[in-house]
Amino acid sequence: MQQLIWEAEYECMPREDLAQLQLERLQATLNRAYKNVTCYRNKFNELGIVPEDVQSLDDLRKLPFTTKEDLRLNYPYGMFAVPLREVVRIHSSSGTTGKPTVVGYTRHDIKTWSNLVARFMTAAGVTHDDVVQIAFGYGLFTGAFGLHYAAETIGASVIPMSSGNTEKQIMIMQDYRSTALVCTPSYAITLADRMEKMGIDPKTLSLRIGLFGGEPWSDAMRREIEERLHISATDNYGLSEVIGPGVAGECQGKCGMHIFEDAFIPEIIDPDTCQLLPPGSVGELVLTTINKEAFPMIRYRTRDITSLDYTPCSCGRTMVRMKKTMGRSDDMLIIKGVNVFPSQIEEVLFAIEGCEPHYQLVVDRKGALDVLEVRIEVTENIFFDEMKKQKAFLEMVEKRIESTLGVGATVKLVEPNSIPRHEGKADRVIDKRRL
Ligand code: DLL
Secondary structure, three states, X not given: OHHHHOOHHHHHOOHHHHHHHHHHHHHHHHHHHHHHOHHHHHHHHXXXXXXXXXXXXXXXXXXXXXXHHHHHHOOOOOOOOOOHHHEEXXXXXXXXXXXXXXXXXXXXXXXXXXXXXXXXXXXXXXXXXXXXXXXXXXXXXXXXXHHHHHHHHXXXXXXXXXXXXXXXXXXXXXXXOOXXXXXXXXXXXXXXXHHHHHOOOHHHOOOOXXXXXXXXXXXXXXXXXXXXXXXXXXXXXXXOOXXXXXXXXXXXXXXXXXXXXXXXXXXXXXXXXXXXXXXXOOEEEEEEEOOOOXXXXXXXXXXXXXXXXXOOOOOOOOOOEEOOOOEEHHHOEEEOOEEEOHHHHHHHHHOOOOEEEEEEXXXXXXXXXXXXXXXXXXXXXXXXXXXXXXXXXXXXXXXXXXXXXXXXXXXXXXXXXXXXXXOOOOOOEEXXXXX
């Protein structure tokens, strides 16, 4: 019964039925957006398109893309498809430059959102018996409220701890016997480090599941978190412009995040040419919302680089899976002509014994070339080892980076605890070219 309340019945739908549902919802969304949002109407008119031109899902490709720039130009409420009096919640993107983007939800949207997040939390193993500690910051960021409402929808007990205050966070985890942890993967590492320092063995806690999202993280980092916190760590993805968390989440098979296709239509495009790419290709994820009222997004360019996997999943869900994202195209570094994502370097570092999970990338320009320095914290043992051993270690790390990524980097060892720790999303790149 509960499953039906959350609309989870869509998750195992035959794909032909899903396509029919998507088309009906898409047509209704396009009609509302065209009628109520000047920006969409103008874009459609420029191309000579009306919503009735979309008669099949393939027709989606005729439609114009929406970008962050469109949201900026229509700041704050220009993209809303309902009057403000119907909006019950306002959130904002976590962008650090320029004006933030503003997103709104009707009462119905809040219910849709809670159901979607409840679905990935359930897929990850959360039940009404869980005690869910939310360590995302409460505020304009969508992370905390998104998971909070969903955990309540499931009937779990929610601890709205918010971010930071790491020692208190750990004390509450112990005393209130939290079983599920919600935060960014980098904060999970910060928590593990602090527990180690405080002499607390995570095995003595009740924690069993981690629901991590909001930033890219490698499989190597997942293994590290799972081992150190003794939990099952799952990934979930979303972005405020589209809904917040609740776009996609992993099931317990952990082989990609199921995108909730009854609410979003995903496409993969080449970020340079904007051409649609065939199934399985790596490219930029484009999302269209099909059941949101206040803030419909048509072909929104997420800038996130991933690929879609349509092969059947052992869990029985028929919804497509997106691979862990490599990061945003804006975060991609081009070093000596080679495209490098910080998450690829993370994968290499985490596989090396003696590297702590704390690193920083410094990009600079020497003459006409971009150069990369990888700063890594090392275990106390290696740091205090004699110079010869340190040198051999550095050479080994540099070789691994070069052979995996095809580009050279200078590796520098830094003192234990010298790289800033993260309470929310990690910021690991110092780009001196932009200073
Ligand atoms: O980070 C929404 C969210 C909150 C998702 C909590 C999951 C959990 P924004 O602040 O708008 O919204 O940032 C969205 O963060 O475009 C991605 O680049 C990145 N991102 C989010 N989740 C993941 C993930 C929230 N699981 C931007 N893996 C997105 C990789 C992610 N990147």
